[in-house]
Amino acid sequence: MTGKQNFTELRRFDEEYIPFPPFVAAIEAIKANLTLFRETGIAQHLLVLGESGTGKTSLCRWLAHQYPKLVMPDRDVTPVLIISVPAAATIASMAAVILDKLGDPASSTGTISMKTSRVITLIRACRVEMILFDEAQHIHDRGQAATQYMVGDWLKSLIDQAGIPTVFLGIPRLEGLLQVNEQLRRRFSRRMRLALGQSDETSIHGECLQLFRSLGSCLPIPLTCAPYTWEELGMRLYYASDGRVSYIKKLLAAALRRALDTDINDISPGLLELVFTHEIWWEGIGKLNPFNSAFEFRRLDRNNEPFERGSVSTPRSKRPAKC
Ligand SMILES: Nc1ncnc2c1ncn2[C@@H]1O[C@H](COP(=O)(O)OP(=O)(O)O)[C@@H](O)[C@H]1O
Ligand SMILES: [Mg+2]
Structure with missing residues (x-):
């Protein structure tokens, strides 16, 4: 794809509203x-x-x-x-x-x-x-x-x-x-x-996955879950986004950009692992990266972690978040 087409795809993705x-x-x-x-x-x-x-x-x-x-x-x-x-x-x-x-x-x-x-x-x-x-x-x-x-x-x-x-x-x-x-x-x-996790029927992990897949359906390349199951990917997405639409979107937009630039033809947990470190938290590696197999399955809300309570910026930049 050309750079201009890539830009159009990304813009279209950014403007999409998902009725979560x-x-x-x-x-x-x-x-x-x-x-x-x-x-x-x-x-x-x-x-x-x-x-x-x-x-x-x-x-x-x-x-x-x-x-x-x-x-x-x-x-x-x-x-x-x-x-x-x-x-x-x-x-x-x-x-x-x-x-x-x-x-x-x-x-x-x-x-x-x-x-x-x-x-x-x-x-x-x-x-x-x-x-x-x-x-x-x-x-x-x-x-x-x-x-x-x-x-x-x-x-x-x-x-x-x-x-x-x-x-x-x-x-x-x-x-x-x-x-x-x-x-x-x-x-x-x-x-x-507005937080996810208020449904009696669907778990917060299930809701994160639904949002991820709805947003993903607007993309020109498919989402994949291997080596995890979709259910497990949903759980990892919850820890990676704190259940907030902006972080799920940020991960997907960065993964799409990288995939389009490098001719990768799917958005896999491996790619999400890379963009989590680059876009959300530079210290999020190994057991602190929700897409890594060694992840310790806990909320990343301690001091200097991305979802620290009351924090409005990512520790990566210390700048106020765009949203
Ligand atoms: N319903 C939605 N569908 C798709 N993307 C959304 C939706 N709501 C918010 N977003 C995206 O999430 C990001 C943050 O949203 P924003 O409305 O700025 O959050 P807040 O005002 O609560 O901080 C934006 O990039 C926006 O495009
Ligand atoms: Mg706002």
């Missing part, structure tokens, strides 16, 4: 809230939690694509507004981001109360029916409980004034924000998790 169960469950719950609002005017709120790389931002993008902005002669209509909460969010910065997204030409000017009332006016004028706050833990990460309380309180009053359903998406730590503000907590009584 928790992703679909979250989308359906969000859509049900939107329908409830459209039919009855009742605004229900939802919290979607997932570690980095579990698909939160992708879920927002998918919904934005399903409910696109309409450009009318007199105004733009934005049925679903996606707000990426800025790092170290304050009331002023939150208001500015929302105003900017709604097309306010002077999003950072005015006092907080002026901005807040412009936010409400624009939400109505643009016929916004739902707001999704991605990276909502940034509100919590601000640090001092007093500041969190103020931002949380402002959001609570914004949600009440807007009268539309909202979704907060963030890493599990986001629950801490709601502990601080009881009134906000009451509004988000419904919580969903």
Whole structure:
């Protein structure tokens, strides 16, 4: 294959959405809230939690694509507004981001109360029916409980004034924000998790394998499991990805790139072993590499391991993960 074809294959793979169960469950719950609002005017709120790389931002993008902005002669209509909460969010910065997204030409000017009332006016004028706050833990990460309380309180009053359903998406730590503000907590009584492993019928290993094979079916070369069984490969995939879609995708994308560049014609555990070390964890060799026959079958979540709790970067680079 030519380099250009390789690039197209990789891009197509990167853009593919796979309806894995928790992703679909979250989308359906969000859509049900939107329908409830459209039919009855009742605004229900939802919290979607997932570690980095579990698909939160992708879920927002998918919904934005399903409910696109309409450009009318007199105004733009934005049925679903996606707000990426800025790092170290304050009331002023939150208001500015929302105003900017709604097309306010002077999003950072005015006092907080002026901005807040412009936010409400624009939400109505643009016929916004739902707001999704991605990276909502940034509100919590601000640090001092007093500041969190103020931002949380402002959001609570914004949600009440807007009268539309909202979704907060963030890493599990986001629950801490709601502990601080009881009134906000009451509004988000419904919580969903994007992690695999919530099914009563399928094990987490089985779910990882399903996701791997669904993603693999989008590739131009086949997946193979030898010398392992598919079931065992599923288990190894779980340890290699922590059950997060982003890592399964990263492994497959790197394996595909390598296979296309070197004319290998399948994606085998041997190739996955190599790309795990290169793409996920450079210290992941031998018994610390889930695709190696000597792997010790344990979660790689200790200090300086790729799935260390609360870690958002891979030890390989120490840079923030792309996702
Ligand atoms: N449903 C899905 N199907 C296929 N790939 C997905 C899906 N959800 C997420 N991904 C991929 O996983 C990676 C991380 O997703 P992202 O939405 O950025 O996670 P998060 O926001 O939770 O950190 C991205 O490369 C994205 O393309
Ligand atoms: Mg994200």
